[in-house]
Amino acid sequence: MSKLALHGDLLDFESTPGWGDPALHGVRWRPDHWLLIEDGRIAGALPGREPPGEDWRREEHSGRLLMPGFIDTHVHCPQLDVIASWSPGLLHWLDTYTFPAEQRFADPEVAAAGAAMFLDALLAHGTTSAVVFPTVHAASAEALFAAACARGMRLVAGKVLMDRGAPPALTDDVAGAERDCEALIARWHGQGRNAYALTVRFAITSTPGQLAMAGRLLARHEGLYLQTHVAENRDEVAEVARLFPEARSYLDVYHRHGLLGPRSVLAHGIWLDDEDRRLLADTGAQIAFCPTSNLFLGSGLFDWQAAVDHGHKVSIATDVGGGTSLSMQRTLAEAYKVQAMRGTRLTAWCALHAATRGAAEALGLGAEIGHFDVGATADVVAWDWAHGAAALHRDAVARGAVATLPAQDLHARVFAWMTLADERNVAAAWVAGVPRFERGRMLQNVDIGTALATRPDPRDPQHADGADVRSRHS
Structure with a gap:
């Protein structure tokens, strides 16, 4: 059993935000939390002061934004x-x-x-x-x-x-x-x-x-x-x-x-x-x-x-x-x-x-991806809040406002991040709980030829028929 805990500021959505409204409707914001990933799926979250047990592999991303891929x-x-x-x-x-x-x-x-x-x-x-x-x-x-x-x-x-x-x-x-x-x-x-x-x-x-x-x-x-x-x-x-x-x-x-x-x-x-x-x-x-x-x-x-x-x-x-x-x-x-x-x-x-x-x-995939609900596939990205002198300064200003008025000004900080960030802000990425990227290098990728050679053949009698396989992923 694989157990991974990522520590950072968790941001995702529970429902659709109001159009044109910067209020926190639908937004799930959990700063300083542990995101728990078990066997490739989201298992929950814990406050930063309550780390999971020693049977969890812990990875520190304090001060970073953790979002669904x-x-x-x-x-x-x-x-x-x-x-x-x-x-x-x-x-x-x-x-x-x-x-x-x-x-x-x-x-x-x-x-x-x-x-x-x-x-x-x-x-x-x-x-x-x-x-x-x-x-x-x-x-x-x-x-x-x-x-x-x-x-x-x-x-x-x-x-x-x-x-x-x-x-x-x-x-x-x-x-x-x-x-x-x-x-x-x-x-x-x-x-x-x-x-x-x-x-x-x-x-x-x-x-x-x-x-x-x-x-x-x-x-x-x-x-x-x-x-x-x-x-x-x-x-x-x-x-x-x-x-x-x-x-x-x-x-x-x-x-x-x-x-x-x-x-x-x-x-x-x-x-x-x-x-x-x-x-x-x-x-x-x-x-x-x-x-x-x-x-x-x-x-x-x-x-x-x-x-x-x-x-x-x-x-x-x-x-x-x-x-x-x-x-x-x-x-x-x-x-x-x-x-x-x-x-x-x-x-x-x-x-x-x-x-x-x-x-x-x-896409009809709301049960699988795009959020941190328990049971969702753990496609996760760790982001630096800012990269470069101007963005670091802007984030420091926004961070001070959030500390004073978090409900009103979280949007200001996230909007500045969305507007100023790009791929340079990516610190790490996990796909189904498996680390696939960290800044500067790809991780654990399998040779494509191997994937082609080992794919199941739907004509093989030991393989579930195509309709059964497709139904699990519809």
Whole structure:
């Protein structure tokens, strides 16, 4: 039996904070506490003056912030190669940088190396779970799932579907894509902490036949996700309208093909109308808000207030490589600015909730990740409150205010941390209670080739059938 106790300032959420309200509604703040982790799960917490017994391995992070690992709900594994590439807009950016980079992932060795680097980078930025696009190649999805198993990470991914509007080396066909998806679902959905997502690039690059095939698979297999892009850029919206004249809107294209539901993750959602927002609320689908990408590519300003008004779910995503950093704090700082430009003020509580418990609940994983409830998987990150002279000074000022008026001013300190912090503030990260990162180095990672070679084969009679395995992780 493994028993680990981490000492620090514990911050997570018990419920959804009030929109635009810096009061502590929904916030669980336990400074100077021990977080107890037993066999990879949260076992409770104790005040700092009451340490656990000698049978617990104690690790001191006094003065640091302990939070659940961040959940990135939309990010592209192969696009670290093209992050920070100049472009006049989305469609040019795809053709000039992204598609050439993704073609290299047809090589299994390139895909394996890219997956390892990408997931290690997520951990080094404090992200322990993610919804990820690989490429159109089955090998890229295999490598990503294997790398996640090697690290024990919660991953939602699936081979990209594109049967038109892309270079020949990046296109598939309906029948071949369906065979690849079925094989990948059988191998990886429910293996370790993996879940499979039907991954439609966007409506422009899939024919109606391929969209219909994705809808059939989504209905056929319990617990699958759907991930895609929607209404990111006005030129893209216009092209979708040309290709699908029968649809009321871009979002309606997906709805007509059975792709909207409570496990649907749609990136961006900038150019939506009220009817689209009502449809999102009715189907339970979520928008993954990607502020650094939207600003970098000049796509537009997402209206979070409208999402709140219509009751549909919003999570936070880096969208690297259109996004400019894997750091969730940098992403949230830009989310604040986007909302300020729209005339609202995003609180630290709403922002951080959307990147932890809120994201988990939107994904149907609220019992597993995103918080420190007893029984949750112990995905934990230890953060320094400040890094660098200016941030250290700002935190000292905020810390003094919190000591005097903790209820009113805790938000001020956390907001300053969220705005000024980045990956340099990460001291350590644990995945399911296992140390995976400490400042400057990765820890205990298994070779991806070993993970691939030792994965259970669903055709093996000694292995539980695919439906049973999937049901445990739905």
